[in-house]
Amino acid sequence: CHGSEGPMPVRRRQTGPVPALQQAFHAACVQAGFGTTQDKNGLHPAGLGVTPSNNIEGVRMSTAMTHLNPVRHYLNLTVRGGVFARKIVIEDGKAVGVEAESGGKVFQVEADRVVLSAGAIRSPQLLMLSGIGPEDHLRQFGIPVVRDLPGIGQHLMNHLSAQMTFKVKDGISLAADRDAVHFALHYTAPESSAANDMVLRSSTIVDERQEHIAGVRTKYLSGDVPPERAARISCTLGLPDGSGYVRLASADPSVQPSFNYQYLQHPNDVRRVREGLRLAVKLFASDAYKDVADFRIHPADDILANDDALDLWIRQTVGTARHVSGTCKMGPDADPMAVVDQYCRVKGVKGLWVADASVMPRIPRSVGAHATVIMIGERVVDWVTAG
Ligand SMILES: Cc1cc2nc3c(=O)[nH]c(=O)nc-3n(C[C@H](O)[C@H](O)[C@H](O)COP(=O)(O)OP(=O)(O)OC[C@H]3O[C@@H](n4cnc5c(N)ncnc54)[C@H](O)[C@@H]3O)c2cc1C
Incomplete structure (x- = not known):
């Protein structure tokens, strides 16, 4: 189903110790009956497995490094920046x-x-x-x-995520080794026609990556928990049914076009994220988390109990990927x-x-x-x- 000798190096970070939060996430998923997979890029990506990465010793491999560098000396190739x-x-x-x-x-x-x-x-x-x-x-x-x-600019897609946050117990380290394992759970939402359309992952709120826009990761954390002591289980809509659009804002090429993801306007998208978040809450409530976490921060019980309130909360806090x-x-x-x-x-x-x-x-x-x-x-x- 995929090769192993192409120019882009891919590996599964699993050399370092498994962080306590990743262990808890793994145990909670297994207790809930989810299976495991050895290769998330393989024929059978369903279930819990290590996220593949092309980050080699702290450096993300770009195509400039893997594809362009080996041919830069070609006489029939000119690359001009600016x-x-x-x-x-x-x-x-x-x-x-x-x-x-x-x-x-x-x-x-x-x-x-x-x-x-x-x-x-x-x-x-x-x-x-x-x-x-x-x-x-x-x-x-x-x-x-x-x-x-007519299709040009239509059908804009990007992954969206909602998250459940929790307070990590004092004494549990959130600092992970650079090579530490990150697990992801691919599962098929009830009544979905496409397999593995949803993804749950666990991560800290603050990590070694610098925020592109200061405060984005922490803005929905409220109360007394400092961001450094909080973590999350995020629920990503892997295969959205809804889509947005890109439109011209001007005939001037230097003016950026306008775009709108139109997130969560398709009823099947809202439903799957709502259910995914409740699944995350259920995993968090299992025994697997009792030694590493104190309590859930968001969403609160009254919001979780009500579909409309939860949908509104998801809309207010939803995050986007860069896909x-x-x-x-x-x-x-x-x-x-x-x-x-x-x-x-x-x-x-x-x-x-x-x-x-x-x-x-x-x-x-x-x-x-x-x-x-x-x-x-x-x-x-x-x-x-x-x-
Ligand atoms: C911060 C970030 C993190 C990401 N992390 C991951 C990840 O972990 N895993 C993953 O699978 N994907 C990730 N992605 C997504 C991945 O990088 C993109 O899906 C992929 O790069 C898209 O490739 P593309 O060729 O469509 O567009 P791009 O990579 O955006 O390439 C388009 C290029 O065209 C140039 N360009 C645009 N307009 C003009 C113009 N008018 N004149 C000249 N040049 C122009 C741009 O400068 C750019 O270099 C990430 C993206 C971002 C931004």
Whole structure:
């Protein structure tokens, strides 16, 4: 089901001692009847297992390191930083280059083939700025329509998480070894048609990673518990049914597009997160936690007991991942919202591919998008080379 000799090193952190909180989470899941799995990337990822990682001795392996570095010396490869793509130049239905800006100068780069990899927010923006997208929306911004593709910018997905927090007993260390195990539980929500659509994980509130926006992790902790003594079980909606959108905010390429995840608007999404949070609370109430935790902080009992109150609490506290995807989704011609074909070629425009997370018809349920994006890139290289 997957190889082991590709350029991206993957490992399962399991050399260090298992932190007490991870032991408790593992024991609680096993007591609740969940099975275990050796390979979360394998054919049978269901159940409790160690989260795979490409963090090698504290360094996350990026594709710049694993894929680009080995070929940087190629004479037919030029990589330029600080160049901002403004739009794709299209003539007679064929991509013939890119309009770009660097050092205050706007210029055109000519090309036989153009591969767009600006990510799931910027790729649809660039397509729309180039006249490819929902016709009405383009006209609204005075952009001449090259190709009406209503799916561009639609179907935006990203993982959301809700969390149950608790006070860790004094004396229990929350500082984990860099190589320490992190477990994740993949399970199928009751009445779900897709397997392993939900993920529970346990983590501390404060860890060695610096917050990108100060206070985000701790803002929903209230009361007397300092963040350093709190931990959580988070419930992630691995396969959402609902989706959002990316839209232009301006015809000016330097103006960021607007987007909305439209989280928790699909009834099946709210239901699964509500039930997932209650499952987390049930795991926490088991014997497995009695030596490591004092009490639950959030959600409070009265909120937990009432569906409407819990749904509101989830909406107020929900967190997001960084797995934006789906805004130029792959699909058959029968699907009017499909943007690229099975070779990632933009429908109705010659010489133009999209190779990034935007082509994903569904967000990967593994609760990470990086490996899938790399796979897409590697596949598109073959298809572009083949013409
Ligand atoms: C903080 C963080 C942590 C993450 N952690 C994980 C994780 O642990 N596991 C996991 O699986 N995934 C993780 N992800 C998600 C993963 O990084 C993304 O899914 C993946 O990088 C998406 O790849 P992409 O090619 O679609 O877009 P990107 O990686 O965003 O690449 C798009 C590139 O296009 C460039 N670009 C955009 N617009 C223009 C323009 N107009 N001109 C020129 N260049 C442009 C951008 O600068 C960027 O370099 C994380 C993401 C973030 C932000």
